[in-house]
Amino acid sequence: MARAHADEVDADSRFPLEAINALKANGLLSCSVAETAGGLGISLSELSRIARKLGSCCSSTGAIFAMHHGQLMSIDRRGTSERLRSLVDECVAHQLLLASSTSEVGLGGDPLASTCAVHRDGDHFTLTKNAPVISYAQYADAILVTARRDEDAAQHDQVLVVCRKNALELEQTSEWDVLGLRGTCSPGFMLNARGPVEDILDDYGILSSTTTLPVTHILFASVWLGIADGAIAKAALAVRRAARKSPSQTPPSALRLAELLAQHQQFVSLVAHCASEYERCADDHEHLTSTSFVLMMNNLKVSAATLVTDLLIKSLNICGIAGYRNNDELSLGRMVRDALSASIMVNNDRLLGNNAQMVRAFRG
Numbered sequence: 112m113a114r115a116h117a118d119e120v121d122a123d124s125r126f127p128l129e130a131i132n133a134l135k136a137n138g139l140l141s142c143s144v145a146e147t148a149g150g151l152g153i154s155l156s157e158l159s160r161i162a163r164k165l166g167s168c169c170s171s172t173g174a175i176f177a178m179h180h181g182q183l184m185s186i187d188r189r190g191t192s193e194r195l196r197s198l199v200d201e202c203v204a205h206q207l208l209l210a211s212s213t214s215e216v217g218l219g220g221d222p223l224a225s226t227c228a229v230h231r232d233g234d235h236f237t238l239t240k241n242a243p244v245i246s247y248a249q250y251a252d253a254i255l256v257t258a259r260r261d262e263d264a265a266q267h268d269q270v271l272v273v274c275r276k277n278a279l280e281l282e283q284t285s286e287w288d289v290l291g292l293r294g295t296c297s298p299g300f301m302l303n304a305r306g307p308v309e310d311i312l313d314d315y316g317i318l319s320s321t322t323t324l325p326v327t328h329i330l331f332a333s334v335w336l337g338i339a340d341g342a343i344a345k346a347a348l349a350v351r352r353a354a355r356k357s358p359s360q361t362p363p364s365a366l367r368l369a370e371l372l373a374q375h376q377q378f379v380s381l382v383a384h385c386a387s388e389y390e391r392c393a394d395d396h397e398h399l400t401s402t403s404f405v406l407m408m409n410n411l412k413v414s415a416a417t418l419v420t421d422l423l424i425k426s427l428n429i430c431g432i433a434g435y436r437n438n439d440e441l442s443l444g445r446m447v448r449d450a451l452s453a454s455i456m457v458n459n460d461r462l463l464g465n466n467a468q469m470v471r472a473f474r475g
């Protein structure tokens with residue numbers, strides 16, 4: 112389903128409705144929730160394999176799947192209020208779709224800082240955020256929004272606010288006319304929300320380092336791996352075609368493919384290792400907040416973003432003009448454009464800058 116509509120979703124910059132409905136029909140928007148709570152109880156490694164498969168078919172669908180589960184797992188693992196527990200139940204029963212708003216106009220892409228603040232009035236809150244990008248906001252049942260704890264809090268003293276569709280106003284402030292991941296439908300919005308304070312998850316810094324950030328990095332890396340899988344399949348087809356033309360000679364592109372497969376193998380191992388490492392220590396709060404774990408997750412994001420771009424450009428070189436054309440079986444245009452988003456959605460330089468600060472006192 113995702114593959115069948117991927118080119119049209121990209122060309123029209125439209126939400127991949129058919130693929131998301133298919134995920135819903137198969138319970139895949141709540142598959143990470145425990146079986147005892149009505150989900151499918153699948154592990155992060157299995158979630159990663161689904162994200163990879165989706166990435167190879169339609170990167171926009173894969174990206175939506177990754178962002179949604181990053182948010183759902185955050186509520187499921189860390190939400191304690193009755194309302195947040197019942198939101199997880201609703202996600203299972205009605206396959207709700209959750210979006211995320213961390214970026215803010217004026218602050219750039221630092222997810223761990225906000226200028227907007229929660230305004231509390233008794234048991235209720237109001238929140239206004241000028242968001243430059245919110246993916247699939249108009250299709251989501253709730254948006255999880257980072258903000259300062261209150262008007263007096265520092266930029267890094269953040270909470271995560273569940274803003275439900277029925278108490279949310281979105282005024283679109285920009286168009287989503289972009290290079291890749293066009294099906295995520297991610298324009299800017301002025302967001303106004305209200306709700307009960309039980310919908311606020313405290314201490315976003317800890318929530319992010321222990322759940323949101325590792326899960327999102329692992330699932331996005333899986334989607335990018337899927338894009339690389341798709342591109343390499345086309346490169347392999349190009350090599351087979353070349354080999355058929357001159358059976359007595361190994362085509363020069365076969366050497367490039369061999370080189371590509373070695374790099375792809377590193378990519379596969381990287382993603383699998385990080386997913387199983389998170390599973391192993393998912394309840395070890397001390398380890399998840401340690402410098403070595405934060406470095407590992409930042410390194411995963413930076414390495415995966417670099418690998419996918421490199422593998423796509425190398426696949427394009429193997430496919431040649433056929434890959435460059437937009438109307439060939441070997442066309443790579445959409446995949447190359449989608450892959451280029453990897454290094455800028457949370458900029459690699461930002462993460463490397465954070466790592467540079469952490470490694471000043473690192474002992475290995």
Ligand SMILES: Cc1cc2nc3c(=O)[nH]c(=O)nc-3n(C[C@H](O)[C@H](O)[C@H](O)COP(=O)(O)OP(=O)(O)OC[C@H]3O[C@@H](n4cnc5c(N)ncnc54)[C@H](O)[C@@H]3O)c2cc1C
Nearest residue numbers: 211212213214219220244245246292456457458460461464
């Ligand atoms: C397809 C897609 C979907 C997205 N969906 C969402 C979404 O749903 N919700 C959401 O909140 N966001 C989303 N984002 C992320 C978000 O839009 C961008 O990452 C964010 O707005 C950053 O924008 P920027 O590039 O201007 O910012 P910056 O991160 O500020 O980067 C701009 C430049 O400044 C440099 N820079 C800035 N600060 C530092 C630093 N401290 N160290 C080193 N270099 C620095 C960077 O290297 C870069 O060159 C999405 C992004 C994409 C591509």
